[in-house]
Amino acid sequence: MKKRMISDFCNPSLHPVIPSNFSLFSVSLWLVLIEILNPTPGGRIMADRSSPADAKLNDVIVAYLEAAEAGWAPPAEQVLTAYPDLRAELAEFFRNRDSVERIAAPLRDVARAAAEFPADEPLGRLGDFQLLREVGRGGMGVVYEAEQISLRRRVALKVLPFAAAIDARHLQRFRTEAMAAANLQHENIVPVYAVGTERGVHYYAMRFIDGQSLAEVVASRRGAAAGPDDATGPYLANAEVPTVPDATAPAPASGSTGRELPARKYHRWVADIGRQAALALEHAHQSGIVHRDIKPANLLLDSAGKPWVADFGLAQVSTADAGLTLTGEILGTLRYASPEQALAKPGLIDHRSDVYSLGATLYELLTLQLMFAGVTRLALLRQIAESEPIPLRQLDRSIPAELETIVLKAVAKEPADRYPTAAAFADDLQRFLDDRPILARRPTVREKAVKWLRRHPTYTAVGVLVLVLAAVGFGIATALISREKNRTESAMLREKERANEAERRFDLARNAADDMIRFADEELGSGWQQGARRRLLETALAYYQQFIDLRKDDPNAAAALEATRVRVSGVLADLAVMQGANRHLLLRRPDVQDELRLTDAQREQVRELSDRIPGTRGGPRPGFVRMTGDQWSRKIVAEIRAHEAEVTAILSPDQLKRLGQVALQLRGPTALQDSEVIAALKLTAAQREQMRALEAEGFGRRPGPPPEFGGPSGRGFGGGKGKGGPPFEGFNSGQMQKWLDVLTAEQKATWQAMTGPPFHGKKR
């Protein structure tokens, strides 16, 4: 970090905006901050002639001032309340500070404004440029309409603030970027004419676009938003260009019928503006130039309604100097910054940051609301990093769902979840404009679940996730079923609208079930969560049965549904086989062999069988490495089936039965969640719910994976020894007892019969 020259540093933050809803939480946060800011006892010693009380007072003052500099000072009264012993001194400090600031602040602001541009001749000359009028002003400098005297052409001259431009290295970078931007030739990119320095003033001359920025469009439409039908905002008159369609600006509403609502026209217009801006960005990206500061104010509309992307190469300046980062202008820029920009991860900022910022811009154009409305820098940063934007249609139902999907994809937190290129963004907007299906799709329940899982890598509570997914599916299905019932009861009253609604709900429910299946296959397909996978699939299957019942009048739909049901049933059957395999693997354990009283001949046969079909250990066997999860499962299932047949041949029927009982016992509580066991015991839904709760509780306590399949290395076909073996000994009997307590007396008796006398295996 460069050492700032004192003279260059003008900090406008001494009068931070204090949010009116400043909460107690923030105060306590602030108090904690005091501790953080002054961690070294050494800092407390230095004050001249300081008593302990003075030292504390100084620490509080430092913390307050630094909080103020960071833009979130607490109100004075709250500070006073927090430090009753320093109340008098602090009150005096605030009073004195206010009275001096009242005079000093305007002086400081003047000095600051002066630093932005020398206002000696109110509008004079700057090198080759005659300034005509000021057209804009902000932390980024002042923009003038000017005439380039030598070429007699009108330009927009942007004069950069000194503070930002003072660092030579930094200035060099700005120049390099601006030069590169000057080489961009695109019909929607404002051409840069010159970059230079005159009398220590750095300027940037570009083509003067006579029109307005999209920020002004938003402002005027917001002001004119008397109702959703009012789309006759002043800019539309320009933008629609109804008479002379410009070849370079394709008319957006190719399929318009003229009877559409103006709101609809507006949305299409926004999509078309976005498309053109995205193409302009793509052009720059192809040249290796990332804009980094796309926002409504940087997208200009000329008088013909054609959009122009302005200020290429300027972002370097806006983000560089810490002294500027707190001005409102920068906050305004921050509003559209991508999460990777906001979190200052320079290495991660690429062209997809522009995709994000353009998405955020379109969001605002469509909803006429800020995507993130944080009033302090900190709040804004937090929103950008953590909050999902409110879906557009929740703010305005008239916004087309496809457009919402497109915009939300563009503003995804993860760059990888956005459009990979600005061109792809433009293409999807074009598809929307052509009324073709868009490529973007909403994140599914499954994707959300996967993301959640990734964000919580240490979480073992897959069971909890299953519950969440099941709850989502259940809720939708319930709504769906009651809706369908209503339909049949009073079909006369239902209009097409309602039918569509039911259709949508049906699709939603089916998508949820499909998501569950996909999640089970792709995320839980291998590894230790087989129990969870199985339960997820069973839940999905139950929904499918309902769907099929609902659609029995529609043969085509029913056939498609049936195909899925069959597939899921097949997977479940395989899973059952895999789970059953545990039983036979137990046979390798000497204590189990003792329990079954195997003869020496039988033991020999078992050993021979184990040699022939070795268990997998520590992952797939070499031959399996290239297999997909699905192939791998099939192979395993085939082996288990072969294995099972041989085991059945070796053991007597009594031994086989006892083996089953021991296996059930050793599986611990999870055995009670098997569909066969559930069916045998006739468990009620309430009982299963109780067991799920117990399971979630158990996951919270135990660090490892759930017991079935013997942990990560078991892979369903593990050997009988070591940590890959059945780990159920980890379950203490007290825990198992909790589960059994859920059962009725009758069920307990059945369970007793299924498990037989207690098996006391050798502890290993």
Place this chain on the structure above:
Amino acid sequence: MTVTDRPLERYADYLRLLTRLQVSGPVRAKLDASDVVQTALLQAHAHRDQFRGRSEGEWLAWLRTILANALNAELRKFAAEARDVRREQSIEAALDQSSARLEGMLAAGESSPSERAMRGEELLTLAWAMAQLRPDEQLAVELHHLKGLPVGDVAEALGKTKPAVAGLLFRGLKRLRELMTGEKEKSLDRITG
């Protein structure tokens, strides 16, 4: 009595403060603000018949113009003296910036007349009061409140800890307010004689 009849000494503190605010870094150490102000006041006195305004605000603006010229002349002298390349750059940068700042100060007079007058009065009082502070308190208040430096930077500039700066600010502000309120009339009387 018109504004031009007032003793020019009355404005010395104000102009000195402005001067200090304009220059910094390598220049600040070498340049004697009092010298520059003295030069400016002499010039103002010599050319007072060229003043066309009437209000105090206009008078202040006029004085600032003269100060800006004097300061720029002085700074150029430095730049010329320090032909040593390493220094030249930083001094020229400071010069550019200082002139920009000063010119901004000139523009400051363009609010309403009453506002101007009030601000002028207050600025004069503040400048006078600032001059009465202990040097380290004065510098702390000046850097933090007038130049807008964060506490951390003020501490760095003064070679003190942040809590020590807080102590200076606390005492400096206290003294300032005492000076500006309680003793205001008295002090102004004293200055204006």
